[in-house]
Amino acid sequence: MSNNREHFNTQIGFILACVGSAVGLGNLWLFPWRLGQYGGAAFLIPYLLFVYLIGVTGLMGEYGLGRMTGKGPMGAYDHVLRKRGFLFGRTMGTYPVIITFLITIFYSVVTAWVVRYVWEAIFPSFLDKPDFGAHFNELFETSPAIIWLGVCLLIIGLILGRGVTKGIEGINRIIMPALFLVLLIMIVRSATLPGAGKGFEYLLSPDWSQLTKPITWAMALGQAFFSVSLMGAAMVVYGSYLSRDTDVPYSSFLTASFDTVAALAAALVIIPAVFAFGIDPAAGPPLVFVTMPEVFKNMPGGYIFSMMFFVGVLFAAISSLMSIMEVVVDGFMDQFNTSRKFSVAIVATLAFILGIPLAVDLDNLSLIVDFVSIYLMPIGAVLAGVVFFAINPISETRNEINVGSKYPVGKWWEPIARYIFIGVSLLVVILQMLYQVG
Numbered sequence: 373m374s375n376n377r378e379h380f381n382t383q384i385g386f387i388l389a390c391v392g393s394a395v396g397l398g399n400l401w402l403f404p405w406r407l408g409q410y411g412g413a414a415f416l417i418p419y420l421l422f423v424y425l426i427g428v429t430g431l432m433g434e435y436g437l438g439r440m441t442g443k444g445p446m447g448a449y450d451h452v453l454r455k456r457g458f459l460f461g462r463t464m465g466t467y468p469v470i471i472t473f474l475i476t477i478f479y480s481v482v483t484a485w486v487v488r489y490v491w492e493a494i495f496p497s498f499l500d501k502p503d504f505g506a507h508f509n510e511l512f513e514t515s516p517a518i519i520w521l522g523v524c525l526l527i528i529g530l531i532l533g534r535g536v537t538k539g540i541e542g543i544n545r546i547i548m549p550a551l552f553l554v555l556l557i558m559i560v561r562s563a564t565l566p567g568a569g570k571g572f573e574y575l576l577s578p579d580w581s582q583l584t585k586p587i588t589w590a591m592a593l594g595q596a597f598f599s600v601s602l603m604g605a606a607m608v609v610y611g612s613y614l615s616r617d618t619d620v621p622y623s624s625f626l627t628a629s630f631d632t633v634a635a636l637a638a639a640l641v642i643i644p645a646v647f648a649f650g651i652d653p654a655a656g657p658p659l660v661f662v663t664m665p666e667v668f669k670n671m672p673g674g675y676i677f678s679m680m681f682f683v684g685v686l687f688a689a690i691s692s693l694m695s696i697m698e699v700v701v702d703g704f705m706d707q708f709n710t711s712r713k714f715s716v717a718i719v720a721t722l723a724f725i726l727g728i729p730l731a732v733d734l735d736n737l738s739l740i741v742d743f744v745s746i747y748l749m750p751i752g753a754v755l756a757g758v759v760f761f762a763i764n765p766i767s768e769t770r771n772e773i774n775v776g777s778k779y780p781v782g783k784w785w786e787p788i789a790r791y792i793f794i795g796v797s798l799l800v801v802i803l804q805m806l807y808q809v810g
């Protein structure tokens with residue numbers, strides 16, 4: 373029951389956990405690539421607009437809904453719908469939990485690559501590899517792929533098994549500040565490389581024509597949703613561990629802002645470095661795993677910087693994966709009334725078994741990542757919006773969000789949540805479906 377539910381100890385611990393969830397592979401791996409693909413600085417216009425208008429609103433909704441009900445999506449949707457006489461809330465709430473389980477699987481596979489890279493980067497011989505493209509392909513060799521996936525899930529399982537305050541909050545309090553420090557040092561390193569200027573030029577010369585294409589706007593919103601972890605899942609669960617004196621609007625604003633700072637920082641680390649060594653920035657997914665090691669190979673102090681970089685990526689990835697898997701663990705505990713440790717063990721084992729086909733084949737992996745992130749995830753965000761902004765009376769929602777806030781949102785916010793949030797996210801679901809087919 374919600375009264376003996378664990379709570380975050382402090383507001384700053386909660387915010388760091390949410391920043392940990394938000395800042396992940398989406399920022400370090402996808403954002404710089406999308407920026408390159410969709411017009412450089414021009415992409416920032418739709419992106420920032422969506423993060424602050426739609427992202428912050430969605431976060432307030434998810435934190436508020438979780439805090440009001442003290443439950444993950446299944447219990448939370450049931451609570452809201454039951455009051456209006458609908459009995460299918462719980463069924464509806466299983467959707468985000470199942471989709472988040474799919475995310476757990478592929479996110480673990482990619483996080484396992486990062487764990488492996490950190491291990492390898494400890495040894496100075498890491499950078500002696502003649503060809504990182506070939507090394508990337510080695511990630512898919514059966515036995516090592518399975519072992520590293522197991523190692524990754526074991527680490528996450530051990531953290532989650534310790535619970536919300538000792539596990540999630542405790543770890544994020546250490547690794548989030550460390551991640552931002554790493555990004556800062558890396559920005560300085562990249563900016564001082566000879567030839568880095570071309571990278572800045574590229575970042576600062578926007579291709580405005582991209583803004584006339586609907587796909588740019590659809591990708592910007594999809595990226596904003598993914599990056600702040602919006603889909604009626606992780607942020608509802610983290611919200612359910614909140615005490616009533618936490619400031620929800622302020623925490624939402626901070627989560628989105630730190631997330632944006634991290635994304636921009638990642639672009640400032642990667643793009644100038646890549647240009648300094650004359651590599652194509654739109655290189656796609658291998659950017660972090662192939663291009664960056666090539667950069668470090670040629671960089672003075674490359675050994676130290678590569679280790680630091682991959683530790684940073686690891687911190688970003690595991691703090692996000694924790695929030696993703698926690699949704700499934702919480703759903704499992706809620707549904708089957710099992711202990712936390714038992715639920716963690718089951719979820720990690722299932723993710724391990726189902727992750728194997730993706731860990732050994734990049735095509736399988738890309739297929740599921742695209743399908744889940746483009747089609748299935750935004751639907752989860754829309755559902756959460758519909759439940760809390762349309763089915764729950766909006767004035768009640770706003771009052772709930774404002775409890776404990778020094779910066780309460782006014783009545784002006786209601787149409788933004790009710791019409792703009794739901795309308796724009798629905799539009800994007802439809803646009804992405806139209807544009808991404810095939």
Ligand code: TRP
Pocket residue numbers: 393394395396397398399475598599600601602603605606692693695696749
């Ligand atoms: N925001 C994370 C990233 O940028 C990914 C993530 C964490 C996520 N939790 C989530 C995505 C929940 C969707 C739902 O990498």
